Amino acid sequence: MPPKVYVVDPYHKDAIALLKEHNDIDLVLPSDPAKANYHQDATAIIVRSQTRIEASDIEKSKRTLKYIIKQGVGVDNIDVQAAKAHGVKVYNTPGLNGEAVAELTLSLALSVSRRIAELDRRIRNGEVVVRSEALGRSLFRKTIGLIGMGNIGLFVARKWISAMEGRIIAYDPYAKDGAWEESLPNDKFKRTAVLDELLQTADVISLHVPLLDSTRNMLSTREFELMKQDTILLNCARGGIVDESAMLVALKSGKLFGAGLDALAIEPASMDNYGNTLLTCPNVVVTPHVGASTAENQSQSGIAVVNILFELLKG
């Protein structure tokens, strides 16, 4: 019997085409991933971030399931401990999304600083916007505080320096010395061991850490109080890293000039979930977790997942 492979989240057509070329797998493409019944016979499950693979799913699938392969880096939608306990191997595609997520991070920075989404919304609503009341903030030569010195953070750092001629202050107690020091000019880059220093120094703060118990709500009331007036906050990582009630207070008080959020604690981003809170703030720009969603990146990362699968099945 050929191994059964379930694709339970939407994948780029190039990745699906490659899977279909492979005759020795039994490919299942459920039309409704939420109802995908992979528990009885899957050898491999291919996911992105929409579908959650809970301990109970792994328990039910353990008779046949060997591999879970995730397109993307964050594996917080998979119960990795349960997978390990049942000998199910979990793979991801670190390092591939950096360019795309960094582009969105800078897009959100500019959209917030120049109030692009807000002004566009007001014009569409029939307002003739008075220019003197539409002042933005310049990002030229400003300092960005990067929390998390991994793959995506480094792409953001490079782009920040080349696009804004800006400076970087970065915090990551776990990152080894090396890549950042080697590829960023010394006079533009400072690493700090003290998060508070970053919070007090940066004009723009951008999160690039995984969601872990240790990073949950790492920006809360105390941290917002430490920030400079008119800070711009960017979150293209995960929603739970920011305490959203504290962020709402900072947005309404003007402590934050604005926030660009691709990740929210409750997803999907919608009026149902945030219509009475974050989405009441004109200075918030929200995107629906599309950091990695460029055609180029989806094709490349989807193909990378399929190649991991092929290698595993070769044994």
Ligand code: NAD
């Ligand atoms: P990475 O693993 O290369 O880097 C993460 C860094 O965070 C590491 O250097 C790690 O040491 C650091 N870190 C961990 N805990 C920390 C803490 N408490 N304080 C400071 N630093 C800490 O990952 P990456 O590729 O740069 O991705 C970062 C995150 O971005 C992912 O975990 C994922 O949640 C998110 N992401 C979002 C999208 C999107 O569509 N918006 C796409 C890809 C990734």
